[in-house]
Amino acid sequence: MMRVxxxxxxxxxxxxxxxxxxxxxxxxxxxxxxxxxxxxxxxTAYGLEEYYPNNQVKWAFEGGACLDGIWYEENxxxxxxxxxxxxxxxxxxxxxxxxxxxxxxxxxxxxxxEAYSSDRPLQCTGxxxxx
Numbered sequence: 001m002m003r004v005x006x007x008x009x010x011x012x013x014x015x016x017x018x019x020x021x022x023x024x025x026x027x028x029x030x031x032x033x034x035x036x037x038x039x040x041x042x043x044t045a046y047g048l049e050e051y052y053p054n055n056q057v058k059w060a061f062e063g064g065a066c067l068d069g070i071w072y073e074e075n076x077x078x079x080x081x082x083x084x085x086x087x088x089x090x091x092x093x094x095x096x097x098x099x100x101x102x103x104x105x106x107x108x109x110x111x112x113x114e115a116y117s118s119d120r121p122l123q124c125t126g127x128x129x130x131x
Contacts, residue, residue, distance in 0.1 A: 022092035023100075025073035029055070031100065036122050039102065040115035050122040058122050066124035077105045 021030070030052035039046045050058045059082060060066045069082035077090035090105040094115070104110035 016123065020094065022076050022080070022094060027095075028073075028078050028093055031095070034119060036118045036120060037100070037114050038116040038118075039112040040112075041112050045115060046112055053112065053126055058124070060124060061123060063075075067123060079105075 029051075033053060034051065036048055036050040038048050044055065045062045045066075047059060047061045049060075052058070055071050057069050057071055058066050058068060059080070067082040067084055069080055071078055071080050073079070074090065076092060078093055079088040079090040082090045091102040091112075092105060094101045095101070099114040099117075101114070102112045
């Protein structure tokens with residue numbers, strides 16, 4: 001009986017603490033800064049985001065033009081505000097193994113997953129190229 005208890009305790013202690021807790025702003029920044037992440041939705045690449053110091057970001061839908069923006073933490077969400085003037089988009093980010101999972105804060109069913117990570121800059125297309 002003591003062996004069963006010791007085994008069960010070891011299994012519980014091996015589980016990551018707060019695995020289902022959303023990342024804090026500090027955790028999100030530490031994970032993303034200096035990276036370009038490709039996000040996927042249901043197995044299809046959705047968009048890419050490059051993360052800079054001081055909560056600066058650059059976003060592009062797959063094959064689309066880039067948008068500069070910022071991110072900030074609000075009510076356990078990571079919110080993004082881009083130069084296109086639209087309302088902030090807020091997500092909760094979770095660590096799933098060695099990748100991120102994002103859940104849209106105002107829609108309980110929308111999720112995106114980190115498909116790829118790179119340290120290369122985001123390649124922008126659109127009208128700002130060559131201007």
